Amino acid sequence: MSIRDLARHLDISIGTVSRALNGKADVNAETRERVLEAAKRLGYVPNQSGRSLRQGTTNTIGFMIESTIETVDGGGSFFMPVFEGVQSVFRRHHLDLVALLCGTDEDPASYLNRVVARRFVDGLIISATARNDPRIDFLLERNIPFVALGRSATKGDYPWIDLDFEGVAATAVERLVGFGHRRIAIGTPASDLNLGYLFLDGYKRALAASGIDFDPGLVLPANGHEEGGYQVASALLAQKPMPTAIILVNENMAIGLYRRLYEAGIHPGRDIAVIGFRESTQSRFLSPTLTCFRISLRDLGIKLAEALLSTLPAFAGQYPPERVALIWPMELVPGESDRTVPGAGTAHASTSIPGS
Amino acid sequence: MSIRDLARHLDISIGTVSRALNGKADVNAETRERVLEAAKRLGYVPNQSGRSLRQGTTNTIGFMIESTIETVDGGGSFFMPVFEGVQSVFRRHHLDLVALLCGTDEDPASYLNRVVARRFVDGLIISATARNDPRIDFLLERNIPFVALGRSATKGDYPWIDLDFEGVAATAVERLVGFGHRRIAIGTPASDLNLGYLFLDGYKRALAASGIDFDPGLVLPANGHEEGGYQVASALLAQKPMPTAIILVNENMAIGLYRRLYEAGIHPGRDIAVIGFRESTQSRFLSPTLTCFRISLRDLGIKLAEALLSTLPAFAGQYPPERVALIWPMELVPGESDRTVPGAGTAHASTSIPGS
DNA sequence: ACTGTTATCGTAAACGTTTACGGAAGGCAT
DNA sequence: ATGCCTTCCGTAAACGTTTACGATAACAGT
Structure with a gap:
């Protein structure tokens, strides 16, 4: 069920189908209606590989966590609410969130290298930043959009949010x-x-x-x-x-x-x-x-997501670029x-x- | 830095470069050496989108977890060791593992639908199976390779591992x-x-x-x-x-x-x-x-990975297909x-x- | 010299999209 | 009738790979 099949089925050109699906302006309202209806009826979902190949973008954001998280995380209950918050923002923009698990037997930097070189994700959220974190240099150097949960002592201008x-x-x-x-x-x-x-x-x-x-x-x-x-x-x-x-x-x-x-x-x-x-x-x-x-973890996730969006070129319109450098407050219980x-x-x- | 650049740089055809990198037989030992060396030196990493598009495979496995995990998981510390185990197996086969987070405000089945329709992953590990789990029917129907951590009452022949x-x-x-x-x-x-x-x-x-x-x-x-x-x-x-x-x-x-x-x-x-x-x-x-x-969680992860591999067509040679239906033992402390x-x-x- | 085999490599098509470009048709004013 | 603008749509190239196929050369055997 490719876009070609869909076009053949509707007796429309493949380009028009694509435009209709992507909400481009130059397509008749009635044809667009037909296309959308047929797509839903036939269960067509665009192939991500083809799309990524063409646009150079994956619509996916990676949240990188080491499996040896221990310090802040009370055994994992830290991240889930944060994910929730991040995802609630991303979903509105049709971005998918995946968690990137770097095993203990692999170097985080080399793992990161693989991920970005393969064009897996459009942007990254990294956490558990070390005081000197090579990942930050790496990402800055390659100009990969990212936001860090936790600041490091690294020089350089990058967005981060850290707990206070x-x-x-x-x-x-x-x-x-x-x-x-x-x-x-x-x-x-x-x-x-x-x-x-x-x-x-x-x-x-x-x-x-x-x-x-x-x-x-x-x-x-x-x-x-x-x-x-x-x-x-x-x-x-x-x-x-x-x-x-x-x-x-x-x-x-x-x-x-x-x-x-x-x-x-x-x-x-x-x-x-x-x-x-x-x-x-x-x-x-x-x-x-x-x-x-x-800590209001869900809100923290939301803020993280927004900070990342403002660094993504594709969202420069909606989220004006700004360097987030935020110290997240906490409330004594x-x-x-x-x-x-x-x-x-x-x-x-x-x-x-x-x-x- | 595409394969084309690499080929031009070596003054070799692009096909030969690809064959050399993928370890195909019909390439001279010396040329292969040159290609590998140049790839490493220039930091070439194949683009996953292009590769996926051509082969119809993503080399990625998804481990789906709901963010409302609570029952078995003592706040998250359950999954990390399992991931470790899974990943230790996958890495040997150049498979990447990502965690798929399904937010609480999204239906797990529809989430799954999106993931597989987009050709995001080659296979899935699902967990927290409900007694009647629509995801299982869905995956069986579409013939998507998967293994369930937790059996359900669903009819049908699918691989699962469950705690005892x-x-x-x-x-x-x-x-x-x-x-x-x-x-x-x-x-x-x-x-x-x-x-x-x-x-x-x-x-x-x-x-x-x-x-x-x-x-x-x-x-x-x-x-x-x-x-x-x-x-x-x-x-x-x-x-x-x-x-x-x-x-x-x-x-x-x-x-x-x-x-x-x-x-x-x-x-x-x-x-x-x-x-x-x-x-x-x-x-x-x-x-x-x-x-x-x-529970020996890491071993459980290893077993999960092997069970999945044996359902993946690409690994039919190394992991002969077998239906895993395993009740995982536990030791009293x-x-x-x-x-x-x-x-x-x-x-x-x-x-x-x-x-x- | 001819044929067959083997080793190695180049060519080109194909995967599923998106998008720049141009064309056709219609409307409107001159 | 001509020119121009707008609306809509089709064509084809391009993204980066892999791979089936054919080409070339070298070599051995007859």
Whole structure:
């Protein structure tokens, strides 16, 4: 069922059929009607390869994610809502969205190379940007439209949207200081990911603003998984005196942290204050419920999509080109985990912990 | 940088270049060497659109996931390892894997229609199969190669791999009965998803085998999120006498359940036995750690890929056609949550729960 | 010298589109 | 009647590949 068949069937030239389908102006209203009707009736759908070959465009946008996403993503629940938002915009413009999975055994840059060289997509959304991300240089160099979810330290003018890690860390510190805390630890992945750097930066800045000296010993590096949180808790317990508060970069870490504290008979929310990041569906079901930060992920996706559209030549009319450089705000969601007064003593007699 | 440029640059015909690149036999070893070298040096990558147009094949496989995945997937961590496995197989055959995201506001069947009509992919992996899944009929009808992760009740001969929900439920029941439990509740999504049906089936079967009457009041329907678990716990607490054990279909539910039980002063693992499904990175960090079932997700992905390959015409030589219909086994991982003796009394004086 | 075989390569068609270009037909004013 | 504009449509080229087919040359065998 090609366009040729359709044309033969209608006894019209193939060019007219194409024009009718694509909404070109110079085609009679009645003929267009006939064409559209027949196309629907015969189930004709234009072949994407032919179209791409001719126009040099694929009407497809790729959202690239590594399978080792861990830091922000609470196990994957981060991306789905973002996808939703992106797709809601793209659908209106007849763009398809596919997720590009780069396996752990392949270099992200070479993967990207393959994707763009093959003319798979018209544009890209990349995420989990490293502090120095070769993909950005690559895309800039080849002039491929893209937008980055997460800024990097790379020079160059490109559109990006990033979460306000700095602000989150600062807000958390300010809140804890307001509660009277002075020894505030922070658990963050010692990573080349940019967010680790930013997170620490906000932490330091807020400490300084509160007149508290920065103590490198309170920075507890760990991966973003549950084990990481577990290790952070162990490091916490080893300190004397124990810090009275801890800020985490990732909710999975909170679960590991809770576990280790419970094993030691320390109750988060009573013996130590915990603020986590990012809110997930679990946050309010942990015991204690976790004070954390909410992100409107769907809106983030929408904004990402719009930012990309404004870099696509084909949409220059509708979305005037503008360099998006946006720091995405987040909202604190109070929980039970930071309701604690630092002077009340840290080494409570523990209540019995089931199973430990 | 098309194949034409490459040919001109080498002063060879364009046909020879193509043959050299594709490893055809009738090309001189030395010329092939020259072509390959020049291609690499000039960064030539064949244009996928042109190739697809000519061969009618895209070298791309789509893995379709709805964005509302909830039941099996602990927030997304289910798919990534599966993707890894699938991709590890596909890469060896120069197939690309893309994830197809069907938004919640679009009908999965119509989405699928668009994808295949456009000749986007050569084959498909679909997941989250409903008990009656129109996608399966659609794909069978059009003779599109695919494999389903999850069987449905649909008639027809198609390859599928499914988790052993029935076996899991039965194993859980047997284990609990072995510990002396008689009143065993089950929390499962009252869904049109096939897994809900299968799960309940295994539960009933194992009960019957143990000579325990099936009590419909012990089937507690709820969604697969934390709220669902929370509701299940509420329903549990409302029963007199309270069941001594509960089986859950999803780990997110376990977190909600724990929360509700803690609020009521009931300790899972001491006052009530809990068995969950599926193991995630969190399972051993909950308190009590969750008895659950482990799935080798990467291997599952590998098997899925091989099943698909054996249905692709282009690989009929290497992967002889065979109808895969596989029930994927799972392994019980003991935790602390089901270490309880049913006779020891259910309404312990609760220890203080922080934050409640 | 003729035929047959083999190795290697060039030629050209084909895949399904889109689109620049031109042509035909009609209407209107001069 | 001529010229001009508008509306509509057909023609054909082009996008980048792959591949069936034929051509050439070299070589061996008779």
